[in-house]
Amino acid sequence: MVKKVSIGLLGLGVVGSGVVHIINNHQEKLKHQLGVPIEVKRVLVRNLEKAREVDVNPALLTSNPDDVLNDPDINVVIEVMGGVDITKEYILQAFSAGKHVVSANKDLVALHGPELHAAAEKNKCDFYYEASVAGGIPILRGITDGLASDRIERVMGIVNGTTNYILTKMAEEGTSYGDALKQAQELGFAEADPTADVEGLDAARKMAILGRLAFSTPVDLKDVTVTGISQVSTEDIKNGSELGYTMKLIGYADFEDGQLEVHVMPTFLSNDHPLASVKNEYNAVYVYGKAVGETMFYGPGAGSLPTATAIVSDLVNVVKNIRLGVTGEQVVKNYHNKALKTPSERFSQYYLRLNVKDEAGVFSQLSKIFHEQEISLKRIIQRPNKKEKSAEIIVITHQTSEENFTKLLDKVQNLPVLKEISSYYRVEGDGVE
C-alpha cells in the first residue's frame, strides 16, 4: 500500500513554480481527496543558483536528470521543462522505470503522443496532459470522461490566447494587427517571436490533440491545415461586424463517417455562436456531440496558476489510480481508421470581398458565376467608390464545398471587371444549413 506519493519535477519555470505552490498550499485538501500525502522530492533545473519565484528547499534542486528519473522513491514525474527531443527521451526513461508522467507539453504530445502512450501502456503507467490544451480548462477530461457516452461530431476551439487578444483589440478598438500585436507583447500575452501563435501553429498542435481524443482517431500534426491571423485586416473585421459576425482564429475538427477534417483558420463566427463572445486572452472549446448537442468549456488558456492547476488535477487522477492499482488503463485507443476529407467533402459558408470596376452589369456577371457554381448568396453589400471608379462587393454565401468555392475564385479571377480579390474567409455558426 502506498503511504506517500513522491513527485519529481522536470523544470521549475513559472508553471513548475505554480505546481509547487499549489501542492504546498493545498496539502489539506489533497490529503482529504487522496488519503495520502504528496511531496515534491526532486526538481531538475538548468541553473542551480538562479533565484526562484517559489519557496523550494535548495537541497531538492538538481541539474542531473538521473536524480529524478532513477530515484526509486519517485512515483510520478511532472514534465514542465518544454522542448521535444530530449524531453521525449526523459519521459520514455521515466516510463521504463515505471514512473507515471504528467506533462504540459503540447508540442511533444502533438508530435509524439501515440508513441508515448504506447510506452506508457507497455509499462502500465499513466500519461496525462490536460495542461497541454487550453491551460486551466478541463477540456481533455471533459471529452474523454464527461462526454464519454456521446459520439462527438465536431470540436471548435479558440485555443490560442495571443491571437484572441489581438483579434479582440482589433475588433473593439479598431487597432491595426501590428499595433495590437505590439500591445499584446507589452502585456506579456505575446512572445517576442510571436510566429508560433500568430501563424496558428500553436493552435494546430492543440487541435491535433483534441481531434485524437474527441474522435479516437490518429490525428497527426500534418493533417491540420493552418492559416494564421497576420493577414487579417481591421477592414474585414469591421465588415464582418456590420453583417453580424465576429472574426476569431478557430481551430476546427470534424469527423463524419470516417472522414476527418482538421484546420485552424481565421473564421467569421455568427455573433450568436457561443464562441463569438469569448474575448481577450480567454480560451474556449465548443463541442458538438450527437446526443448532447452544443456544449462549451471556457476559461484561461494560459498562465502559471491555471496551467499548474490542470497539472495538479492530472496528478490527483494519477495518485488515485496508483492507490487503486489501476494505472496504465487510460490508454487512448485509436479504433477509427482515418481518411482526410477532400476539398469536395469540406463544406462551409464563405465571406468574400472583391474590388471591381464600377461598371454597369458587373453584378450580373458575378451572379452568373455564382449560379454556375451552384453557390447561393445569403448577404450582399455593394459600395461604390466614385473616386477610384471602383466598387467593393462583399458577399456571405450559403454552405458550399471548398472545391466549388475554389473554382468560383478561379472564375472570378478571370473576370475582366475584377480589380482584386481582397479577401475571403470561412463563416461558421450561422444556424443549421
Place this chain on the structure above:
Amino acid sequence: MVKKVSIGLLGLGVVGSGVVHIINNHQEKLKHQLGVPIEVKRVLVRNLEKAREVDVNPALLTSNPDDVLNDPDINVVIEVMGGVDITKEYILQAFSAGKHVVSANKDLVALHGPELHAAAEKNKCDFYYEASVAGGIPILRGITDGLASDRIERVMGIVNGTTNYILTKMAEEGTSYGDALKQAQELGFAEADPTADVEGLDAARKMAILGRLAFSTPVDLKDVTVTGISQVSTEDIKNGSELGYTMKLIGYADFEDGQLEVHVMPTFLSNDHPLASVKNEYNAVYVYGKAVGETMFYGPGAGSLPTATAIVSDLVNVVKNIRLGVTGEQVVKNYHNKALKTPSERFSQYYLRLNVKDEAGVFSQLSKIFHEQEISLKRIIQRPNKKEKSAEIIVITHQTSEENFTKLLDKVQNLPVLKEISSYYRVEGDGVE
C-alpha cells in the same frame, strides 16, 4: 471478473428512453471504453401497456420494483422515475443489495444526498448524479475532478432553462413576463404549472448540490435564499440594458473563511460577464477557483438526450470502477464546517429604481442617505415625468453589505418625497471591487 454489466432502469419516460437509446446505439464505443458489454436487463414502469418512444423488448418491462432491486444479476440501477420518498426507499434498497446507483433526480439529491451517500459508502457502492444539475454539462465532474486541486471560491450558474428562456425573450423582444411564459409553455420549455421553475426552487436545488460539491460543505436546501423571476418587469430589464447589464436568474454560492452564502435571485450581470451571453434555454455554470481563475461550462440544461448522455457518462464511470474493484471510493466528504453568512457579511452591488416627487432638492436628500450608509454610487439616471409630476431615479451602487442596503431602503421608505420603491436587484460581475 465481471464479464457483462446488467442495468436495471427505474422509469422509462423521455430520459429513460434516451438512456436505452444511447446504450443501444453506442455499443461499439462503450465496449471499446469498458472492455465489457452493457445490457439493459429490467425496466420498472407504471404502465406495462403504454406505447414507448424507444425500442424495448416488452419482456424486460415490469411493474414490480423487486424485479429490479432483487435481481442478483443487475449491477447498476439507473433511477429516472423522479419523486422523492418512494424513490429514496428504492435507492436505499438497491444499495443494501450492493447495487450501484446513477440518478438524475435533483429533488432527491438536494434533499437527501448526504443520507444516500452514507448508505452508498456503507455498502461500498457508487452513487453518481451528474444529470441532476445542468443536464448535458459535465459540471459535477468538472468541479470534483477537473478542478480537484483548486480551492473553489465561488460558483455562479444559470441552472434553469425555463427562466433563462423567459428572460431572454423579455430582453430581446420586449415581451412581458406573462407572454414570455406562455410562449415557453407552448414550446415545451415550461411546464403547465411553472412554479418550481419561475419561483427559483428548481435552481435552488441545483445550487445546494453544486455548493456541497464545490466547497465540500454540508449545504442544505434550506440554506438557499430564493427569489424567482415572476416579479421581474420588462421595464427593469430595459433600464439594465441601457446601463450595460443583462438580467439573469443567477444561482450564487460563495465560500470564504468557513462562511457560506447560497442564493438564487434575479440579478443584473455586467454584459462583460461570460454568463451574460448565455441565451434561451441554455444553461451555464461559472466557477471561480483561487488558482485557475474564471472558468465556465456551457450547454443544454435539459432535454432527453443531453440528460441521458450525462447518465450514461456516470454509468461508464461506475462500470470502470466495478471492473477495477474500486466502487464506493467516490465519497463526498464534508470536511468543512458551515456557518451561513449574516446580512452584514453578504456583499453586493445593487440596482435600485425609485419613483419620487419631482421637487427641488430630492436628489440631495437621497444623496445624504446614501452617504450616511456609506454606499457610493456608480451610475445614476434621473428621468422626470412631467405629467405625473414625478421623477424616476435609477442608481447602480458600488459594493455594500446587504445589511447596509436594507437600512438604506428603510430610510428611503421614510422620505416624504418618495412615491414608491419600484424595484431593486443585485448586480454582479462588474469588475473586481
